[in-house]
Amino acid sequence: MPAEIAAxxxxxxxxxxxxxxxxxWDQICAETGVGQVVGKEIHFTPEERQRLxxxxxxxxxxxxxxxxxxxxxxxxxxxxxxxxLSPDSVFGELLVLATAGSAxxxxxxxxxxxxxxxxxxxRSDCLDVEYLQTQxxxxxxxxxxxxxxxxxxxxxxxxxxxxLYRGHRENVRAVAELVSNQSSDKLAWFFDFDPSGQxxxxxxxxxxxxxxxxxxxxxxxxxxxxxxxxxxxxxALKRLKGRATGELFAITEHMAREELAVxxxxxxxxxxxxxxxxxxCKRI
Numbered sequence: 001m002p003a004e005i006a007a008x009x010x011x012x013x014x015x016x017x018x019x020x021x022x023x024x025w026d027q028i029c030a031e032t033g034v035g036q037v038v039g040k041e042i043h044f045t046p047e048e049r050q051r052l053x054x055x056x057x058x059x060x061x062x063x064x065x066x067x068x069x070x071x072x073x074x075x076x077x078x079x080x081x082x083x084x085l086s087p088d089s090v091f092g093e094l095l096v097l098a099t100a101g102s103a104x105x106x107x108x109x110x111x112x113x114x115x116x117x118x119x120x121x122x123r124s125d126c127l128d129v130e131y132l133q134t135q136x137x138x139x140x141x142x143x144x145x146x147x148x149x150x151x152x153x154x155x156x157x158x159x160x161x162x163x164l165y166r167g168h169r170e171n172v173r174a175v176a177e178l179v180s181n182q183s184s185d186k187l188a189w190f191f192d193f194d195p196s197g198q199x200x201x202x203x204x205x206x207x208x209x210x211x212x213x214x215x216x217x218x219x220x221x222x223x224x225x226x227x228x229x230x231x232x233x234x235x236a237l238k239r240l241k242g243r244a245t246g247e248l249f250a251i252t253e254h255m256a257r258e259e260l261a262v263x264x265x266x267x268x269x270x271x272x273x274x275x276x277x278x279x280x281c282k283r284i
Contacts, residue, residue: 004028008056011049018043028052041194092216094121097169100138101160106131116150124174138163138188138210141197142264153273155210158188178240188276193218194230195237195259198252201279202243208276212267215251220258224270230261243281
């Protein structure tokens with residue numbers, strides 16, 4: 001009953017006294033006998049709100065006002081018989097990474113490398129963070145590229161690197177924490193080569209962005225360019241023009257003239273050599 005738990009949590013933690021009617025709330029009210037229907041809403045008295053709190057505690061062993069269901073099924077299992085009450089995905093808390101060149105990671109006290117075509121999924125608390133700080137770290141935006149990490153044509157200074165997926169669920173928080181502790185000279189980001197991707201790179205505020213080394217050769221008629229995608233990024237392009245400096249500004253101008261939007265997948269599949277540009281922004 002994760003939906004019912006979540007609904008009660010939102011009501012109590014938001015300090016609300018009414019909700020919009022819906023299937024979930026109709027079910028909750030039918031089971032608990034609380035609430036007064038007023039038009040398209042259900043209203044609750046302070047006593048009924050307390051009853052909802054006690055209902056959740058009695059049925060699921062959780063205090064919906066204070067207890068967290070985050071942390072995955074194993075964490076949830078210590079609170080409740082139903083580990084499936086956790087809202088987290090099955091593998092969402094795991095960091096997904098690979099090691100290129102001579103780089104390695106230290107997991108639970110052991111040095112680990114990844115063979116070609118494989119990735120490592122690891123709990124963040126098992127990863128030696130201090131050791132990671134001695135390695136180059138490349139953050140990949142698209143998780144679909146991770147099994148093909150060996151095809152990245154990394155610049156010479158990042159040939160030996162730990163390649164880490166940026167994440168999209170619970171692992172996003174862990175990646176952000178790792179990045180905050182990584183020195184800028186050992187950190188690089190790989191985003192799409194388009195206004196949106198490079199604007200996102202600038203948003204990171206540290207490290208380098210990886211772009212095609214031969215970017216002047218990419219043009220409007222490059223077979224794997226997507227001009228339509230570029231045209232949909234006018235706001236991102238304007239933002240990038242206002243912030244980019246140095247060579248990235250020159251790239252932005254070229255990108256605008258040629259309507260460039262080249263996705264990471266095409267750069268990797270076509271073995272496009274990459275170079276790093278230090279992330280710097282104009283002061284606004």
